[in-house]
Amino acid sequence: MTEFLVNRTKPDAGVTPDAMQAVEVAVQEALRAWGCEPTQLLQVLRHAQEALGYLPPPALERIAAELRVPIARVRGVVAFYSFLYAEPQGTYRVLFSDNVTDRMKGSADRLREMSQRLWVEPGKVSADGLVSLDRTSSIGLCDHAPALLVNGRPVPDVDAARAAQLCDLILARVPLDAWPRELFTVEDHIRRADVMLNDPLRPGEAIRAALARGVAAGNGPQATLDEIKGARLLGRGGAGFTTGVKWESCSRQPVTPRVVVCNADEGEPGTFKDRLLLGRYADMIFEGMTVAAYGIGASQGFVYLRGEYRYLLDALRDTLERRRRDGLLGSGICGCAGFDFDVQIHVGAGSYVCGEASALVESLEGKRGIPRNRPPRLAEKGYLGRPTIVNNVESYCAAALIVLHGADWFRARGTERSSGTKLLSVSGDCERPGIYEYPLGVSVRQVLEDCGARNTIAVQAGGPSGACLGQDEFERRIAFEDIETGGAFMVFDGSRDMFEVARHFAHFFAHESCGFCTPCRVGTSLLRNLMDKIRDGKGSQHDLLTIEELCGLLRNASHCGLGESAGRPLLGTLQRFRPAYERRLESPAVEPAFDLDGALARARRMTGRDDPGAHLGEAP
Numbered sequence: 256m257t258e259f260l261v262n263r264t265k266p267d268a269g270v271t272p273d274a275m276q277a278v279e280v281a282v283q284e285a286l287r288a289w290g291c292e293p294t295q296l297l298q299v300l301r302h303a304q305e306a307l308g309y310l311p312p313p314a315l316e317r318i319a320a321e322l323r324v325p326i327a328r329v330r331g332v333v334a335f336y337s338f339l340y341a342e343p344q345g346t347y348r349v350l351f352s353d354n355v356t357d358r359m360k361g362s363a364d365r366l367r368e369m370s371q372r373l374w375v376e377p378g379k380v381s382a383d384g385l386v387s388l389d390r391t392s393s394i395g396l397c398d399h400a401p402a403l404l405v406n407g408r409p410v411p412d413v414d415a416a417r418a419a420q421l422c423d424l425i426l427a428r429v430p431l432d433a434w435p436r437e438l439f440t441v442e443d444h445i446r447r448a449d450v451m452l453n454d455p456l457r458p459g460e461a462i463r464a465a466l467a468r469g470v471a472a473g474n475g476p477q478a479t480l481d482e483i484k485g486a487r488l489l490g491r492g493g494a495g496f497t498t499g500v501k502w503e504s505c506s507r508q509p510v511t512p513r514v515v516v517c518n519a520d521e522g523e524p525g526t527f528k529d530r531l532l533l534g535r536y537a538d539m540i541f542e543g544m545t546v547a548a549y550g551i552g553a554s555q556g557f558v559y560l561r562g563e564y565r566y567l568l569d570a571l572r573d574t575l576e577r578r579r580r581d582g583l584l585g586s587g588i589c590g591c592a593g594f595d596f597d598v599q600i601h602v603g604a605g606s607y608v609c610g611e612a613s614a615l616v617e618s619l620e621g622k623r624g625i626p627r628n629r630p631p632r633l634a635e636k637g638y639l640g641r642p643t644i645v646n647n648v649e650s651y652c653a654a655a656l657i658v659l660h661g662a663d664w665f666r667a668r669g670t671e672r673s674s675g676t677k678l679l680s681v682s683g684d685c686e687r688p689g690i691y692e693y694p695l696g697v698s699v700r701q702v703l704e705d706c707g708a709r710n711t712i713a714v715q716a717g718g719p720s721g722a723c724l725g726q727d728e729f730e731r732r733i734a735f736e737d738i739e740t741g742g743a744f745m746v747f748d749g750s751r752d753m754f755e756v757a758r759h760f761a762h763f764f765a766h767e768s769c770g771f772c773t774p775c776r777v778g779t780s781l782l783r784n785l786m787d788k789i790r791d792g793k794g795s796q797h798d799l800l801t802i803e804e805l806c807g808l809l810r811n812a813s814h815c816g817l818g819e820s821a822g823r824p825l826l827g828t829l830q831r832f833r834p835a836y837e838r839r840l841e842s843p844a845v846e847p848a849f850d851l852d853g854a855l856a857r858a859r860r861m862t863g864r865d866d867p868g869a870h871l872g873e874a875p
């Protein structure tokens with residue numbers, strides 16, 4: 256990182272010629288790596304920032320000019336993503352993961368200790384510019400909580416001794432490359448493996464199987480689509496859409512080229528199974544993407560890798576390179592003339608909503624990650640208007656195995672309506688947090704037994720936007736017909752205060768709302784404020800009613816799934832753990848905290864969205 260961009264002794268000294276030169280070098284380097292198309296804006300900004308430490312105004316101006324996009328759009332993109340910085344950051348940038356499971360394992364204490372020792376407040380840069388310290392949403396290391404990132408590198412299991420060691424290294428200005436390697440070692444906790452994690456799939460095997468199926472059936476790529484449909488694979492990212500139907504619909508679009516996108520955003524707090532797949536099963540993912548490309552007739556592929564997993568990028572690129580050398584990517588894959596497909600990895604920049612498929616596509620196009628209006632569906636008009644499929648990392652792995660072993664093999668596991676296995680990311684109050692692969696249909700109780708959970712009072716399945724399950728629901732099953740989950744399985748024992756858990760989730764959604772539509776932007780902030788008010792002992796029964804009303808409004812009037820599910824953890828805990836709320840109430844008297852309709856009306860007017868159709872989310 257170039258420190259001399261900022262003259263800390265003479266802040267008004269302006270940008271020096273040396274600094275301008277550094278900006279020029281960084282921007283040119285980023286353009287060489289990513290090109291000058293406007294779609295590359297986010298990647299160019301990230302690349303330049305890695306060299307400069309932040310994005311000073313001259314860098315933004317140069318990038319705007321080179322990519323021929325308005326400077327206002329560049330500034331808008333920088334403001335949207337948490338990991339893009341318009342202000343200087345510390346030479347060491349420490350970001351504490353702020354999932355509820357990190358807090359349960361002491362992250363607040365570690366943050367306080369480091370803050371005191373390093374003389375820097377959370378959210379600030381130290382006066383000498385050495386270190387900045389902050390929190391960020393879950394970084395996907397819940398099995399290693401509390402965890403943090405230093406300049407994008409993961410530091411797991413941060414106990415008091417490790418926090419002190421980090422401070423020593425930072426204060427001694429030891430370069431990160433010279434830090435003890437074990438500080439950055441993230442062990443993959445595979446606790447239960449089934450057909451996916453046990454499968455030693457050899458690179459190219461599934462692609463060749465897809466080609467062979469097409470020849471045997473005499474219908475080429477359609478045989479692949481038939482196999483995926485026959486397997487009844489439902490998407491593993493959370494929503495459970497039928498993969499085969501999505502692929503077939505995309506394959507029927509007249510427009511080419513078509514696009515295959517792998518959603519590796521894994522932003523749902525409590526989920527970390529894609530981290531394992533990306534780190535150890537990359538061939539299986541790329542194999543699944545290539546099979547998908549064959550099935551739908553796509554030539555272009557993207558992996559959208561969350562910014563928090565930047566440290567996985569080099570190994571993923573190496574795998575892609577090897578696959579190109581082996582003829583598994585590029586032109587004429589596996590010797591099949593006309594089968595051309597390649598994959599590029601785009602790195603996100605810290606935005607939960609970018610996991611939503613249409614927001615992700617916007618982000619891939621170099622824009623702010625605002626979810627699109629639908630229709631049209633992405634399968635018709637996705638990346639740059641091209642027919643596009645977006646699937647979760649685990650879905651592509653499952654697809655590769657289905658094509659290799661067949662639909663019947665896949666359907667032999669799981670339940671009638673939920674075939675196959677599912678990876679669960681188990682964390683929280685249990686002896687053995689980690690990844691568990693089960694046939695779908697496994698009971699919550701079975702998972703709790705296997706992970707060594709005791710005195711469990713609640714499980715949050717599917718992350719904050721999923722389901723809160725009380726003790727009387729532990730016989731329920733993880734399956735699309737019962738408890739749907741993208742994979743998060745957070746365990747809470749009797750020592751936990753479920754009101755505080757819900758309050759944390761309310762803060763999460765208020766922070767992550769992209770602000771595009773009024774119900775979500777205002778509603779999530781109001782919910783957060785109400786939860787804080789109750790925490791402070793100033794809440795009333797009326798506030799509980801207002802929470803319920805707001806949750807209903809969010810569910811029905813939000814533009815995308817984030818807003819729709821933002822009220823779920825509050826409703827779930829209110830239903831199952833109401834005493835945790837009620838014992839905090841100041842008085843049973845009705846005491847309105849605010850005028851809900853008035854607050855919404857003002858916000859609607861401010862954004863020009865006060866027409867009756869505003870709740871449908873039409874673009875302003």
Ligand SMILES: Cc1cc2nc3c(=O)[nH]c(=O)nc-3n(C[C@H](O)[C@H](O)[C@H](O)COP(=O)(O)O)c2cc1C
Binds near residue numbers: 489490518648
């Ligand atoms: C706010 C929000 C965040 C999401 N984050 C992710 C994510 O990180 N990974 C993912 O695969 N799907 C995520 N989804 C679901 C995607 O929109 C989409 O349904 C999924 O990628 C489709 O893949 P699948 O059919 O293979 O599950 C998210 C949805 C919403 C509303």
Ligand code: SF4
Binds near residue numbers: 608813818
């Ligand atoms: S519901 Fe609206 S404000 Fe909330 S994340 Fe979705 S588009 Fe953005």
